[in-house]
Structure formats: C-alpha cells, structure tokens
Amino acid sequence: MKRKIKTTQHPKTTPEPLILKESVVVEGVGLTMPVPAAKARLSALLELVASGTQVTITSDGQPKAGLRPVEAAREELGFEPAWDLLESVSTQTEGPFSEELIRADRDGRGW
Secondary structure, eight states: OOOOOOOOOOOOOOOOOOOOTTOEEETTTEEEEEHHHHHHTHHHHHHHHHTTOOEEEEETTEEEEEEOOHHHHHHHHOOOOOHHHHHHSOOOOSSOOHHHHHHHHHHHHTO
16 A cells, blocks of 8 residues: 655745844954853854854853854964074073072972
8 A cells, every 4th residue: 555645845934033133242252141141042052153243251240251263263273483582682691590489489499
C-alpha cells in the first residue's frame, strides 16, 4: 500500500528586527545592556555582535564586560615590536642584575 505524502508550502517571511528595549547607547561606551536582559537575549546579541556592533554588559549600572566581533578583538591584540628602539637600548653589563634584585626581594620577604 502506497502512502501519499502531503507537502505544504509556507509563505516566505522576513526576519523581524531585533528590538532591544532594555539597551541604551552611552556616549563613549556604545550600546549597553544590563545582565538580565543580555542573558535573556544572548543569541540575538551574538548575532548583533557578529555583524560588527560592540555591546557593553552592565551590572548595577556599571560596565562589567564587553562583547565585540572576533576580528576586532584579534586586531586589538596585534603586537608589533619596535625593533629599532630595542636595538638602541644598551645591554646592562654591571650593577645589580634583575635576577639578583628579585632574589634579594624574595629573601627579604621570606619566600
């Protein structure tokens, strides 16, 4: 016995805009949101951050954490040493060396 499978065509819908009633834009900080609201809408916040928006999470009105796109975080962590400056610094050849100073400090503290 053959079964007939019914298929249904659903109308295409456009996603509703993200409404963040609890968020506030603070000058110099950007988009801020309290912890409870951020917890309730974490997936939406991650999508917002992935699109390039930075979000600051607050607790009791104080900034506690920041969400930023991974690419922006990688750019900020970039380190380019100033080789010309490092080459111009002379090497220490006399006086108390750092190892001696640290050892004396530790001995003085009883470590």
